[in-house]
Amino acid sequence: MLYFDNNATTPLAPEVREAMLPFLGTEAGNPSSAHLAGRAARRAMVTAREQVALLLGASPEAVVFTSGGTESINTAVRGALAAQPKKRHVVTSTIEHSATKVLCEHLEREGYEVTWLKVGSNGLPSAVEFAASLREDTALATLLWANNETGVIFPIEEMAHCAHERRVVFHVDAVQAAGKIPVSLAHVPIHLLSISAHKFHGPLGAGALFVRAGLGLPPLLYGGAQENGRRAGTENVPGIVGMGRAAELALAAIIHEMPRVAALRDKLETEVRRLVPAVRFHGDPQHRLPNTTNFALPGLEARALLVVLDRLGVACSIGSACSSDSPDASHVLRAMGIPEDEAKSSLRFSLSRMNHADEIPAVIQSLAKALQRLNLQPST
Ligand code: PLP
Numbered sequence: 001m002l003y004f005d006n007n008a009t010t011p012l013a014p015e016v017r018e019a020m021l022p023f024l025g026t027e028a029g030n031p032s033s034a035h036l037a038g039r040a041a042r043r044a045m046v047t048a049r050e051q052v053a054l055l056l057g058a059s060p061e062a063v064v065f066t067s068g069g070t071e072s073i074n075t076a077v078r079g080a081l082a083a084q085p086k087k088r089h090v091v092t093s094t095i096e097h098s099a100t101k102v103l104c105e106h107l108e109r110e111g112y113e114v115t116w117l118k119v120g121s122n123g124l125p126s127a128v129e130f131a132a133s134l135r136e137d138t139a140l141a142t143l144l145w146a147n148n149e150t151g152v153i154f155p156i157e158e159m160a161h162c163a164h165e166r167r168v169v170f171h172v173d174a175v176q177a178a179g180k181i182p183v184s185l186a187h188v189p190i191h192l193l194s195i196s197a198h199k200f201h202g203p204l205g206a207g208a209l210f211v212r213a214g215l216g217l218p219p220l221l222y223g224g225a226q227e228n229g230r231r232a233g234t235e236n237v238p239g240i241v242g243m244g245r246a247a248e249l250a251l252a253a254i255i256h257e258m259p260r261v262a263a264l265r266d267k268l269e270t271e272v273r274r275l276v277p278a279v280r281f282h283g284d285p286q287h288r289l290p291n292t293t294n295f296a297l298p299g300l301e302a303r304a305l306l307v308v309l310d311r312l313g314v315a316c317s318i319g320s321a322c323s324s325d326s327p328d329a330s331h332v333l334r335a336m337g338i339p340e341d342e343a344k345s346s347l348r349f350s351l352s353r354m355n356h357a358d359e360i361p362a363v364i365q366s367l368a369k370a371l372q373r374l375n376l377q378p379s380t
Contacts, residue, residue: 002363004316006199007148007176007292007350012242013201019245020203023238031235032226041237048244052208055247056193057184061213064230065240068207069175070099071220072194073142075209075231076171077103079217080140080192081112084169087139091168093117093125094335097148100173101331104142117143121337122284123152130159134166141170145177145193149319149332149348150283151292153181157188164189169215175199175207179250180258180289191215197239201352202246206239257353262290264360265351269293271364276371282333282346291351294319294333296342300371305347308370314363316349 003011023044029037031045045065053060066072077100081090092104094116104114115133117125125143134141141163146153156172163170171192174183179200185193192215197206211217211230223232272295273279282294297305302318309316319330329343338346349363 002314002359002366004314004349004351004355004363006352006354007151007348008317009198009204010201010352011354012203013246013249015249016202016242016246020238020242023241028237031237032224041235044237044241044244045235048240048247051244051248052195055178055183055251056195056210057182057186058210059213062185062210064209064211064227065235065243066207066209066231067205067236068198069097069173069194069196070207072196072207072209073097073099073171073173074103075220076192076194076211076217077107077140077142078220080169080171081107082218083216084139087137089113089115089135089138091115091117091130091133091138091141091143093119093143093154095119095123095147095149095332096142096144097173097175100142100144119152119335122287123147123150123282123332123336124284124287125154127155127158127162131162131166134163134168138166138168141168143170143172145172145174145183146181146289147283147332148176149330150294150336151176151289151350152283153177153287153289155287156190160188160190176289179247180254180291182254185210185212192217197243197246200246200250201354203239203242206236206243208243253353258290261351261353261355264355264357265291265293265349267357267360268349268351268363269295271360272367275364275368280342282336282338292348293350294346294348296338296346297371298342298345300345300374302345302347304374305370308373309366312366312370314366314370316347318346319348 027040029041031041049060049063052063119125145156169191172190174193175196178195191212193210198204221232278298280296329340333343
């Protein structure tokens with residue numbers, strides 16, 4: 001299979017699988033148990049916490065293990081609001097992942113006021129508009145570091161400094177950024193940050209929330225005292241161990257592999273343009289993840305194209321995996337002012353360090369074949 005859907009999920013790295021295996025078998029202790037197996041699980045979690053902290057440029061004590069990006073985001077947002085009951089205003093953007101979007105829509109139904117920051121046609125929000133949106137009663141600003149559909153990278157550092165000056169809790173959804181671009185929390189005043197292991201060749205169902213020291217954040221899940229009382233429930237030890245190893249590999253790959261991935265993505269774009277001169281690429285080309293491209297093939301129905309590509313062994317997507325069943329055009333592309341028909345003719349290809357140069361001509365060949373099979377000629 002030609003796998004180009006890495007923003008949906010990434011294949012498990014073999015080294016990660018190897019690190020996890022003992023904890024799926026012989027060393028399957030509960031980290032809260034006093035016996036040998038429990039102690040081994042606890043030790044493995046200490047290592048994993050250090051590995052995840054290194055990826056984020058954070059201290060290990062600030063890392064809370066969760067079941068993934070969605071849980072981390074819900075914990076951050078619900079926790080920040082519960083800690084400041086008098087403040088009823090939240091700032092977010094119009095192009096968040098559904099984990100934030102749907103949560104904020106719920107908050108509106110619960111009586112919170114939500115400011116939805118607009119983005120330009122390049123997919124970027126304005127830092128000036130962000131500053132203007134912050135108020136005395138703003139409990140929280142929650143924004144993407146990088147968008148999952150277009151790969152566009154927000155000016156997060158500037159926004160974090162602004163939120164910090166205005167004493168507004170700042171949560172960042174770094175699910176797509178972590179492991180692809182440097183994320184260093186040592187010098188950026190971000191209070192809360194969410195990541196997910198399966199986006200950087202770790203296992204599904206494992207994530208982390210960074211919680212800056214001193215921030216009193218009530219848990220989302222109550223029960224046992226795991227994670228220092230910050231997240232109840234027996235820990236997913238194999239998942240956590242896998243995330244730790246994946247974080248270690250991802251940190252090295254940012255320098256050693258991502259430039260190669262970016263070059264592959266650029267080559268893919270060049271070849272797509274050669275095949276379909278009318279192609280329109282979405283998102284600011286200067287501020288985007290090294291692995292993502294999203295483009296419209298005007299006049300074509302992306303959903304139909306996706307089915308044919310799948311039959312030809314190519315995995316890509318029409319946007320977020322979470323909304324792939326929806327007949328609606330992508331809310332991200334629509335928010336960028338892209339007309340509905342163009343949004344519906346758009347495809348996302350997302351690469352990873354597991355992609356290789358010889359896959360680019362192969363995927364272009366499949367795309368050409370798919371266009372032929374559909375008997376569709378892209379408009380020029
Ligand atoms: N945030 C972003 C930007 C994502 O891309 C995703 C997953 O696609 C999530 C949050 C949710 O993460 P998870 O799948 O770990 O719940």
